[in-house]
Amino acid sequence: MTWNIHYYLANQQEGLISTLELSTSQKSFLSGLKDQVRNRTKEVFDEAKRIAREVIEENLSTVSLQSKISNSYLGYLSTAERTEISLLLQNMSKNERDAFRSISPRFWIQGSYKYNTLNQPYHKPPQEMDIDDGTYLPMDIFDNKPSVGHRLLILLVDASLKSLEVQNKHNGWEFIGDKPTCSRLKIPSKHVHIDVPMYAVPKEEFKRKEEALAILKASEAYRDFSMQALSESTQLESDSVYLAVRTEDKWKKSDPKIVADWFAQSVKEIGIHLRVLCRILKAWRDVQWDKGGPSSICLMKCAVDTLRRNPHDGSDLGETLRLLASHLPNQLLEGVRSPDPTDGDRLLFPSANEHSRKETEIVERARDLTSTLERALVTDTKSEALRILQTLFGSRVTNEELIKHRDAAPAYKEEPAKTKPVYISDTMASG
Known part of the structure; x- marks a missing residue:
């Protein structure tokens, strides 16, 4: 037969x-987790930029600076990391400080969630559903080197996830900081983790793309654009996207798009x-x-x-x-x-x-x-x-x-099951 x-x-x-x-509730949880991490990351960057400004405007002593750090989301970092971030903020040059204060994180989903190939895990645990949500940081780039040191930026992303870990400790959330190219937050009870790689992109090019997108959205032609065409119209040059590598203390060119x-x-x-x-x-x-x-x-x-x-x-x-x-x-x-x-x-x-x-x-x-x-x-x-x-x-x-x-099977007339993912725009988002 x-x-x-x-x-x-x-x-x-x-x-x-x-x-x-994935069930509707699983999709909703993943989308909510993504939004929660994005919002917290923006809050952490806003706090750090405020503290960086106050270092100069208030001529903060080391003790005062460390106190401000401890009373912010940065306070969720370890003692050694808080000391490190204090030194990084104190020792910034004027150009570095100005560059840092101008950063506004953007986000772009990637990986299986993006490709719509995310499956229900079979062995639970240890298998997990995963989201890869890149944090993109528009900044000046000189001689193929982003203007803000990547160690400071990694610590800020870590602080974002560590704060969520502590605040959700009763639900078993767990921060993982030993991945070479991302920070990870695990939610074992949901068989889920979210990875947050960090990228530097050239500020001026990014600004031009955002302005072009704003003009396009205001035009009559916007409704006729497919998401793929919209994505292509706002795409950055691939050789100008830099990934932060934790283990090597450097940036490397890498564009997941x-x-x-x-x-x-x-x-x-x-x-x-x-x-x-x-x-x-x-x-x-x-x-x-x-x-x-x-x-x-x-x-x-x-x-x-x-x-x-x-x-x-x-x-x-x-x-x-x-x-x-x-x-x-x-x-x-x-x-x-x-x-x-x-x-x-x-x-x-x-x-x-x-x-x-x-x-x-x-x-x-x-x-x-x-x-x-x-x-x-x-x-x-x-x-x-x-x-x-x-x-x-x-x-x-x-x-x-x-x-x-086989000899009795009818010709296939219906499409395979189409997933209905939680909608996430192909274009880079501010939140």
Whole structure:
């Protein structure tokens, strides 16, 4: 017998994709968490700028300065960090102080929440839903170096998240400060964390983009703009976006919008089934590993490469998944390149000659995906096909009637389940 598993994957009530959707309350919590972090970050920056002004205007002594720090949100930092931020504020040059006082944080959502590929975790804990919400700081940049030191700015973002941690200690919120390129706030009871990377962008270019956007919004043409076109019209030059690296005490050029735009364009060219299949590959990964496995962006890149190069019928998710699975092991053996050209030769997954035991195991599980999927499609009964599929995708789907005889399966006439994410503008937001 040959089986068609399209409805097993795509049915909007009982299929796999329906079980990956976040509930309305989960989406609301994630959106509220994002807003809470953004608002607190703006408050922390406002307080720090006020204190920086008072250092000069009131000729603050070290004791007075430390008192003001302790009585602000900066007081949630450790004693050593409060001493450090006191010295940083005291020792600013006039130019540095002026540059710092002119900073007004902006924010831009990124990662799976942005791509609309965020899944319900399978192993809870340790798996979590995540938001990546970049804090963008427009400032003067000289000789490829932002004018305000990144250590001060990292401490301000840390103070924002640490204050929320302490104020929500009764709910188990936890600050994580050992990530090299972001600060993290975990909410274990909700199986959620939010990562806050920090970027410096050139102030004058950013100002021109904001002014252009304001003019556009006031015009009759604004209502005719798609969000993608609006995003492109306000995009900064990628080589002028600098990411703060905590562990190396430096900035490095890095623009997450490159990958976001690459995936949006890929979905536009290949079809909506690309996004659905990326979520299905991630669902397989989350069942097979409670921690680790191939990264989400690695699986997305493999899916895009396969579907660009091979003719396929995107209206049959089962057959298209077979296509992806058949190519995945060799893609992992060859190495998976980043879709971001500014990454140079950086690989999302190393080639075979650099594989450790971890990478070798990932390749073996990718081979198992291929062979197990094939076995499910030709087994004798629907119940056996369902049992085999559950070894790949977990026990979320229980209705074997979603598995159809291939010769009896109707052509696919409805789109895969479309998620309805909490709306977040593609353009950079002030809050």
